Amino acid sequence: MNGVLGRYLTRLFVARALAVLLGLAALLQLLDLLDKASDVLSRGGLADIGRYAMLRLPTTLGRLMPLAVLVGAILAFRQLAASLEVTAMRTAGIGTWRILGALAPACALAFLLQSALLLGVAPRTERALADWWDSRDPAERPLVLPQRLWLRNGTEIVAADAVSRDGGVLEGLLVIRRDTEGRALDRLDARRAAHGAEGWRLEGVRLIRPGASRPQEMAALPWPEGPAPRALRELARPTEAQSPARLLAGWRGEGPVSRGPAFYAARLHALAASAAAPFVMLLLAAPAAFGLPRQEGAFRRAAVGLVLGLGYLVAAGLMASIGEAGGLHPVAAAWATPVLFAMAGLLLLWREEG
Structure with a gap:
């Protein structure tokens, strides 16, 4: 295709x-601000509203990118x-x-921008927002969790009722130590655990060993195998956006994790499958380019593309949730939606060209 025409289509x-992206993000x-304004103002002043909005913006932009590609392509094709x-x-x-090939580089750029926002920027801004939101509470004071935190730390099973904002203090701690084959060696119940310069120290400990006649009570006990406070903070107050490195470590079982391998595998495959989203959206929007200005069915073509694109987003989210829960193999959960909707787009395009 002529370079001038390709640049014209891309600019359009x-x-x-x-x-569309900026308009939807602003809306x-x-x-969100109308819903959270009172809570934000209670943590500071008017300047904090801007801070809250800026920290939320990368996640909002990243999630809206496929929809912006869809609507932008429909509008461009309808004008053409x-x-x-x-x-x-x-x-x-x-x-x-x-024509679609000329727009493919713009779709690739949209995917790269989405990936940079959701994988590079959003994990940091969401963590900063979560820390700022809890900043009125002392960092060392444990905050009672809505439900008990369970995690796997190497071969240990760990649970805590309360975790401080910095992850350095735990309350209501349970530790089940196991051997490499998963058999329980002993159980530790501790009233409190604090992380200092020498590592973790348990207080008010009750040790139970299999076969022992009675539990052993101790005032304090070191816990050298304990997880890093930062990891506990992230597990106790998780953010939606996570970096690929963190997901890969969770899938391999490296470091403390609160989810099974299926959850992390499903997230990784969903990230890979998201590369197809802008191209599928472009394909679903393509039928909007057919038809004459006053010809019957022009609006229908655009509406069908919009409905299918929205269905793609809903189906992808639903399948991802099923995969994270272990209901489907991660590959099927991540890739079934783009494959099926790409086939639907090809069928519509073939029908229009026929």
Whole structure:
């Protein structure tokens, strides 16, 4: 395709997708602020509203990227069809696939931007937001959790009722120490655990060993195998966005984890499958380029593409949740949706060109 025409199509598409992205992000940010404004103001002043919005923005932009590609492509294709530019291009021998190929680099750019936001920026901003939200509470004072935190730390099974904001103090601690084959060696119940310069120290300990006639009571006991406070903080107050390195470590069972391998494997495959989302959205929007300005069915083509694109997002989220819960193999949970909707897009495109 001629380079000038390719740049023209790309500018047309990118301008509309960017406008949709910023418009939707502004709307969602406004609705979120209306809901959280009183809580934000109670933590500071008007400046904190801007701080809250900026920390939320990377996650909002990243999640809206596929929808912005879909709506931006539909708007661009409808303008091309309304001005008869698609008709002129097809008359000149420029088919639909060459038009889609010209827009593919813009879709790849959208995926790279989404990945940078959700994998690079959002994990940091969400953690900063969570820490700031709890900043009124002393870092060393344990905060009672809505439900008991359970995690695997090497061969140990650990549970805690309360975790301080910095992860350095635990209350209501249970530790089940196991051998490499998973058999329980003993059970530790501790009233409190604190992390200092020499590592973890348990207080008010009750030790139970299999076969022992009675539990052993101790005032204090070192816990050198304890997890890092930072890891406990992240597990006690998890954020939605997680880096690929953290997901990969969780899948391998490296470090403390509160989920099974299926959860982390499903998240990793979902990240890989998200690369297909902008291209599938472009494919679903392509039928909107067909038809003459006053021809019946022009609105229907755009509406069908929009409904299928929204269905793609809902189905991808649902399948990801099922995969994270272990209900489906991670590969099937992540890749079934893009494959099925890509086939639906190809079928619609074949039907229009036929």
